[in-house]
Amino acid sequence: MLSSLRMRILVVTLVVVALALVINASVSYLTVQTHNEEQVGQQLDAVATGNARAIEEWTRARADMMEAAREPVMGDDPRTALIQLAESGGFLSAYIGRPDGSIMTSDGWNAPDDFDSTTRGWYRDAVARGETIISRPFVDAVSGQQVVSFATPVHKDGRLAGVIGGDVVIDDLIAEVASIHPTPSSFAFLSVDGETLIAHPDAELTRQPLTAVSDGLTPEFIARLVRQDATWEPINVDSKTKRLAVASIDGTDWELGVVLDEDEATAGLRAILKSSLITLVIIIG
Template sequence: MFNSLRLRLLLATAAVIATALIINAAISYFTLRHHNDQQVARNLAAVAQGNGLAISEWIDARVDMLEALAPVAQSDDPLAALQQLEASGGFISAYLAYPEDGRGVFSDGWIPPADYDPRQRPWYLQAVEAGETIVTEPYVDASTGGLIVTIATPFHANGRLVAVGGGDIAIGEIVNNVGEIAPTPNSFAFLVTADGTLVAHPDPEMTLEPASRLTSAFGAGYFSGPIGVEHPVRLALGGRDKWLRSVPIGGTDWQLVVALDEREATAGLRAVLSNALVTLVMVVLGAALVLGAMLKLMFRRLQTVRDAMTDIASGDGDLTQRLPEGGSDEVAQIAGAFNRFVSRIESVMLTIRDASESVTVAAGEIASGGQDLSRRTENAASSLQQSSASIEQITSTVEHTADSARHASELSQSASSVATRGGEVVGQVVATMQEITASSERIGNIVKVMDGIAFQTNLLALNASVEAARAGEQGRGFAVVAGEVRQLATRSAEASREIRGLIEASSHKVANGTELVQQAGTTMEELVAGVSRVAKVLSEISVAASEQSDGIGQVNVAVAELDRMTQQNAALVEESTVAAEQLKEQADRLAEAVSGFKLSERRLALAQA
């Protein structure tokens, strides 16, 4: 629906016009509404103040009449003045009450009963308490059933209260006047006291009812002061929105409230808004019709260009067609630019066709060379894999040899340690033998001493025997002991000789053992030296084997890296071959696509030349 440029321009222009008119209408509406609200507020204030002033003047006139009784309040016969006040002021009754004796004088000649004391009446008490003229709350007259109020004022002389004058007056006229206040058909007014009691209302049943029956917003204290003085108060009364404005009634605590119907007050404003909307629709429709006709004329040539471009785009891609360039407007400029564009496209197509043919040939050669290089790369990769396998076997053998050499070196080092410990043990044995020899010599010396002691003992025993023999019978016991001692000395000497023989034999054997042990120690030292040399040689062999294994491992890593690079080269060659084949296919498709365009013979000849 919105594919047409003309339709989009038409809708956009209509939208702009409508927006401008809506903005203008909105500004006008809000301006008129502001002025209308101000005018309504002024009119509402004028209605309230005018009617409130009339009610105030009516009450003020009666108050002035009552206060005019001051000169006759102390006269002996005020009845004539009271009757005149009743007749001229429209009072139902006028009267005076005196504070000294409670006497009362009434204009209608009413004689109160004996128990009647005017000083206890509410109007009397309120006037005395206020010290000025008061107007009582409205109440229903028992005799007439009408709504009346009492106006009362205190009279003073020389600062002393001399009497209180009062008058009952019907306010039916005020109620009727309030009921007739209707600025619009659904607007009305009502009179209310400060405590919210309705004095006058268009509905007679609402008289003396609380104002809260009209709406819950009229709560306690709501009418303690004027409402809507600066701006009318908006409330719903009777199911319709009202604008409220009140004015106080002079001399009372009453307020006259005018309730203006909002819908009726703004009827003119809504009419203006409706007219503005109708005008807006008519202007937009008219502008759309005029603009549509203008766009139809303007787009006729553009449609011609569109049809020609459609012919070029359809069919076999004929690039020999050209658009008419008549005129100098934007359409002609579009046609000229399109013709130049088609000419450049035609030249580009010729160049692309030639280039695609060259690319096809080059891609074929690249693919052929890539396949040959791929085969050779695969052969090289296979050879490298075989070399890598052989090197891995050599590496495994060398690593095994290095492990064996390390194991032999460890065994030789262990044997060297054992031989060293054996040499140390032999040395310790030689030292022990030498100590045994020294001990044997010391024992031999001790035995010699023991042998000498035995010999001396034997001599002593012999001498003792000789002495015992000399002693005769008395020395026989001593001779026996000496004989025993000599025998013991003899056996000790024999034992000493045997021990000396054994010690000499042991010393000889120990000497032979020491010599043999010394020879064994020399042999062990030579063995340790030989084992150390063997361990050193095996350690050198192990180090050399490890270095050889590391070198072969590095060669293996290099061969593996070379194999990986060869495989990568093979993969790259394959990718290059595939890319060359794809390039050839793309060039073939490009040539096929270019062949789908119809080119001018002259340009084709120039391109082939």
């Protein structure tokens, strides 16, 4: 009977210890989970925001150069002013389109007789918005490189005098975005209006719809994520759950997205859970 009593005491003790371990592990897991979610969210947001600000500086610098060229380009020697703009801003070519449809370029390009600068997208967009604009990416016909156009309207005596534009290669910008991966399986993308990819680690996706990355990446989804307070939203990429944080690029229609792999985000939690289970098995065993 004494042996039976000892066995009961041992069993009860083991149950109490096991229960205490389970409760302690659960509390620890939930505490760490909450902290981990906050930390991952803050880090993901910091990566997206920090890199977005760097891209913003890149675009702002060129927009400032374009706007600073308004007065000299409207002076007595516009060609020299355009050449200086192209050289200082790293533009493939700088140019001014006038209301009569004519164009002058920094590289001396002679437009065909039927050319009309006022029908070009960069001209129309700059006039319509009344401010400096950045076009969607396109492939330069001569160099074959990825390019965007900056354009800004110029007024004289209260009337439109023309639109100054410049084409700049974005290969380095694309490479910078492709290098953003805070964890091995994470990546970043740069898009415009939540619709079209400007940069992605897979170069084949450049200028493709953003939905090519994930069906859920619609303009409405991106706009909502940019506006809301939440730092990230779950998305599905190649049948795997990911976390997406998006930061807008001020002064543009662009947004930078950073995609974090869910397994890598929760690796620390799984390690804690595994350790707790092993400890419990050892004690019970």
